[in-house]
Amino acid sequence: MTAPRPHGDQAGRDPERPRIPLICPRCGHEQQVVPGGPDRTVKVVHVGTGREACEPGDLARAPDDGS
Numbered sequence: 173m174t175a176p177r178p179h180g181d182q183a184g185r186d187p188e189r190p191r192i193p194l195i196c197p198r199c200g201h202e203q204q205v206v207p208g209g210p211d212r213t214v215k216v217v218h219v220g221t222g223r224e225a226c227e228p229g230d231l232a233r234a235p236d237d238g239s
């Protein structure tokens with residue numbers, strides 16, 4: 173009996189993680205993951221400012237088109 177084996181090159185998980193662009197749900201700016209040290213945890217910061225907190229100026233921009 174020869175079972176049809178599906179020839180699949182299932183490339184499992186790549187050793188290198190593709191950098192997925194993170195978008196801040198609050199201000200909509202791009203974020204990046206900053207690896208921490210042995211004692212520090214990984215944190216996500218904004219690419220522009222390099223801080224975790226959003227820029228108040230961007231938050232003030234509410235998509236509120238007066239109608």
Ligand SMILES: [Zn+2]
Pocket residue numbers: 196197198199200201218225226227
């Ligand atoms: Zn933000």
